[in-house]
Amino acid sequence: MLAIRMQRNGRVHAPVYRIVVQEAQRHPLSGRVVAEVGNYNPETKKVVLDKEKVEFYLSHGAQPSSRVAFVLKKEGIKMPKWYKETPQKQAKAKHADKLRKNQPKEEPTPVEEAPAESAE
Numbered sequence: 001m002l003a004i005r006m007q008r009n010g011r012v013h014a015p016v017y018r019i020v021v022q023e024a025q026r027h028p029l030s031g032r033v034v035a036e037v038g039n040y041n042p043e044t045k046k047v048v049l050d051k052e053k054v055e056f057y058l059s060h061g062a063q064p065s066s067r068v069a070f071v072l073k074k075e076g077i078k079m080p081k082w083y084k085e086t087p088q089k090q091a092k093a094k095h096a097d098k099l100r101k102n103q104p105k106e107e108p109t110p111v112e113e114a115p116a117e118s119a120e
Contacts, residue, residue: 001025002034002062004054016041019049019068021057040071049075058083 003024010016019038026032037057038049054072058064058080064072066086069079096102 002057002060004037004057004062004064004068006040006065006068007033014043019054019071021053021062024063047071047075049077051075051077 001024002021004019004021005028006017007020007028008015008017017040018036019040020028020036021034022028022030022032023034035053035057037053038047040047049072054077058077064079064083069083069085073079093099
């Protein structure tokens with residue numbers, strides 16, 4: 001099965017990604033790439049795609065990664081009917097009952113006034 005995924009290039013702290021088609025079982029950095037269909041620069045948000053190649057591989061069953069699918073949708077490429085979006089993960093607190101916002105409200109105790117010193 002083919003996968004469309006991002007392959008990291010660039011320098012330290014300055015990544016640039018190639019959008020490649022490769023075997024799904026291979027590691028992204030293995031170098032065995034079927035086709036390079038574009039690139040993405042996250043600093044400038046610039047995307048360069050060969051839309052014809054992307055649509056060709058999608059129509060022949062290449063599965064895009066979740067991040068690549070997000071980029072493809074922004075570029076106006078329609079996803080096939082069989083593509084299922086990955087649901088957004090919901091963060092859960094480990095001990096939600098211990099959070100301050102989940103504690104019962106404490107009623108303020110009335111402060112008793114100190115007896116006034118008698119004027120002599």
